[in-house]
Amino acid sequence: MLEKALTGSKKYWTLLSFLGVIIVIGIICYLKQLSYGLGITGMGRDVSWGLYIAQFTFLVGVAASAVMVVLPYYLHHYKVFGRITILGEFLAVASVTMCLTFIIADLGRPDRAFNVLLHPTPNSILFWDMIVLNGYLLLNILIGWTVLAAERAEVPPPRWIKPFIYVSIPWAVSIHTVTAFIYAGLPGRGFWLTAIMAPRFLASAFASGPALLILLGFIVRKFTKFDPGKEAFQT
Template sequence: MFEKALKGGKLYWSWIAFLCLLILIGLASYSVQWQKGLTITGMGKEVSWGLYIANFTFLVGVAASAVVVALPTYIYNQHKFEKMTTLGEFLAVAAVTMCILFILVDLGKPMRALHVLLYPSPNSVMFFDFIVLSGYALWNIIIAWYILSSRITGTDISWYVKLIIYIAIPWAISIHTVTAYIYSGLVARGMWMTALLAPRFLASAFAAGPSMLIIAAIVARKYANFDVGKDVIRIVAQMVTFAMIVNMFFLGCELFVVFYSQHPEHMAHWTYLLFGMDGYGKLVPWIWASIGLGIFAVLMLIHPTTRKNDQ
């Protein structure tokens, strides 16, 4: 199967070279962090998490997108989704791999990850996050391998692979739920300490992940002669629409509860983000851009003409 990765034209190898360059830049940057410590990231007591955990959270959502196409394929026997499922499984493997790498670099020293295995603590949410991420990575590697093998050989996948798929579908929901619990269990961060965070994470995951999958499918159709079918892309786009509407609804509910109840601790976080506080407001343009683009995305997705345009 690996021989397939060694075949391609100039454009393919140019893309591989570009990715290798990015990896080398990342390794060079990490070597600096290894020597000088996490102080070079600018993180500290007040800002304990930065781009590492932000990217980890986003990529967990991308990884969970595989379930969106696996569910109709193997639960409802909609075989037209098979090509998209193949793409989704490999995207999930890549996303989970990056998730684990972001956690490792955020630890400062990768050896510290061994403490999770050597001294497991059921009271730690990170312990469960390690389990669900590792398990999901393993399931998707097995599933992706056998799905691609069955496509090449023209045979049906075995019953035990289908069993793993049935396990992986609810497992995908668990990875983003546990990730949300890492945030919502923090008493010192009032903005995250809400029971609505896990549903919001899932809604945003099922909006962002399949969106990445659609982009990957369009690129694969244009440059790799791998067409998942316009019908499939449009159905996935409808799923994205529903998920994005729910995501924005949850955000609206959160804002209503915070500002209507006038809860001081929760208001402080949102006031700082939306309007700035005590002369500090660097994040204000970013949060308004995020909300504005979210509303714009919903409007574009609701309209059939723009939603069905996959060119």
């Protein structure tokens, strides 16, 4: 299916070129930050987290929201959500990938990310953040790819993928819960130091994520041949 990414209209290649320019600009800016240090971002003691972690938090919620379409389709067999579920799973893949990228950018010293692997510390919440994010990414790649292949072949998804789907549902909850635990572990931030942080994060995720998915669905339906279904949006 990857060959489909190499074919498209003039508008498609124009869009890819535009995005490529943005990526190059981002890489140049990041290399400058890597050389100068995080001081270039303006962050300090009072503002310890900025754009990077703000986007990380939002995108974790977007990724977790895929469960809002997975639950009705796979557990309640609500077939209307069949095609939009595929879109939601790949949106989760893109979101988690960007989450990991923002974390690397926020580290300042990206090489230190390997310390989590070289020196695993189960009593560290950041260790579990790495586990849940990477695990959810792999689950959605596997599920999304398999279900999309079945959709293209107009056959039901294979039975062996069902356990992975069921595992991905609580896993989606875990990625935003662990993120909330990171925030709640900062006693210097009174607003975050609360036991209700996790359900608050989940509530916001289940609102903002599906909203972005609906907007993405409208864009995909307008500019591509993939139609997630009108009834899915209305539901």
